[in-house]
Amino acid sequence: MAVTSVALVAHDNKKKELVEWANENRTRLAPLRLYATGTTGRLLRESLQRDDLHSLLSGPLGGDQQIGAKIAEGEIDLLVFFWDPLEPQPHDPDIKALLRIAALWNIPVACNRATAEFVLTSAYMTDDNHRSQKPDFSDYTGRDVH
Numbered sequence: 054m055a056v057t058s059v060a061l062v063a064h065d066n067k068k069k070e071l072v073e074w075a076n077e078n079r080t081r082l083a084p085l086r087l088y089a090t091g092t093t094g095r096l097l098r099e100s101l102q103r104d105d106l107h108s109l110l111s112g113p114l115g116g117d118q119q120i121g122a123k124i125a126e127g128e129i130d131l132l133v134f135f136w137d138p139l140e141p142q143p144h145d146p147d148i149k150a151l152l153r154i155a156a157l158w159n160i161p162v163a164c165n166r167a168t169a170e171f172v173l174t175s176a177y178m179t180d181d182n183h184r185s186q187k188p189d190f191s192d193y194t195g196r197d198v199h
């Protein structure tokens with residue numbers, strides 16, 4: 054299948070919405086490997102009763118960076134990140150870094166419920182012949198540096 058693992062992340066004012074969305078889509082999420090930042094993960098594990106959900110550190114304590122590292126390593130195919138557009142966050146650089154790395158590695162990112170609905174119901178989710186194109190960074194990694 055095209056998408057096998059999903060990271061789920063939400064800021065505090067958005068956690069309720071993410072948990073609701075995840076419950077509505079429990080069947081679609083069932084075959085997928087789930088990752089989440091610490092507090093989001095705790096709520097989702099309880100609500101979805103998914104003991105197999107991989108909870109990382111809480112976002113401000115390094116969890117966003119852990120998710121970013123997994124995206125760079127190709128372990129996460131889709132990021133659902135309900136970030137809060139109305140409240141400043143102390144770890145804003147980590148949030149930007151996570152969104153940057155997801156853009157860099159060309160994985161789909163849903164930052165609100167409407168987009169998450171589009172993505173999760175996309176035919177590409179289960180299409181074995183579809184894979185997001187992984188970027189080729191060989192020009193960059195092989196560049197001349199003196």
Ligand SMILES: O=C(CO)COP(=O)(O)O
Pocket residue numbers: 062063064065089090091092093094110111112113116117148
């Ligand atoms: O802060 C977050 C994302 O930036 C989410 O972290 P928690 O899930 O630990 O609250």
